Amino acid sequence: MIALQPMDNKEFKAYLELSINDYASEHVRAGNWTEEEALTNATEQFNMLLPDGENSEGQKLFSIRDDEKEVGMIWLGLKPNNKGFIYDIRIWEDHQGHGYGKQAMQEIEAFGRELGLTSIGLHxxxxxxVARELYKKLGYVETDIVMDKAL
Incomplete structure (x- = not known):
């Protein structure tokens, strides 16, 4: 069984470095940003959402642990009207395929219920x-679909 523990500063700094680069790359791959602008755009978005790092108001960043071993992280943002938004969930590569992602999603939903959230969204x-199939199995439904065609 996994546990969610608030991320400490050391864990946050390691997460931030990895995530900004990955987020920039994902936007380039999706065709949203050019390679030249991606890192700047990603950094700006993270700075806007997390101005005070792991202690930013309305943001809950957790390390996912199996006993004392860190297996990943999950970030829940608190929105108006008792809604939550999962900004990121990552299971470290050497721990993937063991059900940690599913367990972390179930734990963050339980945490959200304790806070009085009525729904949790994600992108x-x-x-x-792989992630899309997991979310569907957990009961998440597509609410918007954006499509693109390269010319």
């Missing part, structure tokens, strides 16, 4: 079929 890039 997933269209090319991330």
């Amino acid at each position: 997933v890039f269209g090319h991330n079929t």
